[in-house]
Amino acid sequence: MTTGADIAALFNEPNAAGIDPAMPAVNGDYVLNPGSRHGGAKRPAAVLVPLVERSGGLTVLLTQRTQHLHAHAGQVAFPGGRVDEGDVDAVDTALRETREEIGVTRDHIRIIGRLDTYETITGFHVVPIVGLVTPPFEVIPDPFEVADVFEVPLAFFMDPRNRKRHSLERGGVVRHWYAFPFGRYYIWGATAGMLVNLTRVLDAGLSLKDTDGEGRMAGPRVADFAAAGTIAAGAG
Known part of the structure; x- marks a missing residue:
């Protein structure tokens, strides 16, 4: 079974902090949509990609935004947001936003790197x-921003059969995006794109000795999580 320690070894921990949030992007929505790159001012932001160290294997903690929000209403997202003036760096932004959105504090989180x-x-x-997020921890969602908090086995994202490319034509323009449908959740857009980047890092860096016989990472059974539904707030 791949552990948090295995994944931490792929990242350079001493350089995890002090990241310049305005550094040039090397990946984004434009990769699947040539010609769509935003031409205006770039707005710095940061998210936490929380890998929860469960006894049955690593999971990815995600949120679902409330339906009344002006931007990205109802979408699945990582905890995170814009860089505030008082934030020291992108790590500070991600940890602050995580505490504000879902109530998980810094003492439960060990930063291991960045994508x-x-x-x-x-x-x-x-x-x-x-x-890496170490249980037990309490999840306290901000009711204005967060409708749901749930976990998905990391093994689900590592299985290429679960990664989809969807598209939609609107006004004569076709837009493409990555998606990971998971039960009643539709994980897509920037969140799915960052998850694709995570799986590529892990695929390239991990020597997976514990597999299911077909080269896929072993871990908690996806069916167990799908049947159980969401992780209840406060049950972390």
């Missing part, structure tokens, strides 16, 4: 900060 900066079609430069 490529992700440029959204709306002009945000998002730094994905990867952190």
